[in-house]
Amino acid sequence: DTGVSQDPRHKITKRGQNVTFRCDPISEHNRLYWYRQTLGQGPEFLTYFQNEAQLEKSRLLSDRFSAERPKGSFSTLEIQRTEQGDSAMYLCASSAQGTGKDTQYFGPGTRLTVL
Amino acid sequence: AQSVTQLGSHVSVSEGALVLLRCNYSSSVPPYLFWYVQYPNQGLQLLLKYTTGATLVKGINGFEAEFKKSETSFHLTKPSAHMSDAAEYFCAVGPDGSARQLTFGSGTQLTVLP
Numbered sequence: 001d002t003g004v005s006q007d008p009r010h011k012i013t014k015r016g017q018n019v020t021f022r023c024d025p026i027s028e029h030n031r032l033y034w035y036r037q038t039l040g041q042g043p044e045f046l047t048y049f050q051n052e053a054q055l056e057k058s059r060l061l062s063d064r065f066s067a068e069r070p071k072g073s074f075s076t077l078e079i080q081r082t083e084q085g086d087s088a089m090y091l092c093a094s095s096a097q098g099t100g101k102d103t104q105y106f107g108p109g110t111r112l113t114v115l
Numbered sequence: 116a117q118s119v120t121q122l123g124s125h126v127s128v129s130e131g132a133l134v135l136l137r138c139n140y141s142s143s144v145p146p147y148l149f150w151y152v153q154y155p156n157q158g159l160q161l162l163l164k165y166t167t168g169a170t171l172v173k174g175i176n177g178f179e180a181e182f183k184k185s186e187t188s189f190h191l192t193k194p195s196a197h198m199s200d201a202a203e204y205f206c207a208v209g210p211d212g213s214a215r216q217l218t219f220g221s222g223t224q225l226t227v228l229p
Contacts, residue, residue, distance in 0.1 A: 004158070006158075031215070033215075033216075033217075035217075040124075040221070040222075041221055041222070042119075042205050042207070042219030042220050042221050042222050043159070043205070043217075043219050044219070045216045045217065045218070048215060048216060056215070056216055091158055091159070093159075102215065103149075103161060103164060104161075104217060105161065106151070106158035106159040106160070107158050108156075108157055108158045109156075109157070109158050111156070
């Protein structure tokens with residue numbers, strides 16, 4: 001059973017560029033979550049999918065951020081026109097659905113540095 | 116809305132000493148509560164969780180936590196610290212008695228001294 005994987009692990013970009021991250025959840029999990037973690041802080045929820053449907057979005061997810069999960073499997077998170085304040089670790093998690101089964105398992109994260 | 120407060124951003128203990136990491140939460144409904152550990156440049160690993168039932172929860176690596184509703188607390192303990200326990204620990208609460216959309220505390224960095 002492979003865990004949650006994320007690609008790339010590190011991304012350095014210049015301000016104003018677009019970036020895209022990928023998350024592959026645990027295969028039998030139908031729920032997928034994105035979080036952002038800045039230095040010295042706990043993760044903050046960004047958005048959540050159940051299968052291919054995006055069910056919740058945080059107000060932290062500005063118009064420059066978009067997430068997709070087109071076939072209910074992997075997900076992508078795109079940031080357009082990156083700003084220095086976007087520098088953070090972007091974490092993906094997945095879970096199954098149902099009481100006692102919905103524990104979130106996290107991937108290793110993608111660390112974004114915006115210069 | 117729910118929130119989590121972790122008292123002490125840094126905790127140092129000697130190897131073999133008791134580890135106590137504090138977590139207080141607020142939630143309008145019976146909460147789901149979690150402790151995760153994060154090693155440098157890695158994602159979060161689940162240590163233990165409370166959903167319903169027994170209030171004393173045992174997790175991996177000898178850690179345990181007790182849900183105390185009257186104190187709105189979910190403190191993490193380990194009887195004897197090991198050097199490998201040095202990491203950052205996060206307490207989290209799930210909304211509406213579920214595990215979706217977790218709200219995390221700001222974390223406690225645990226240092227284990229030889």
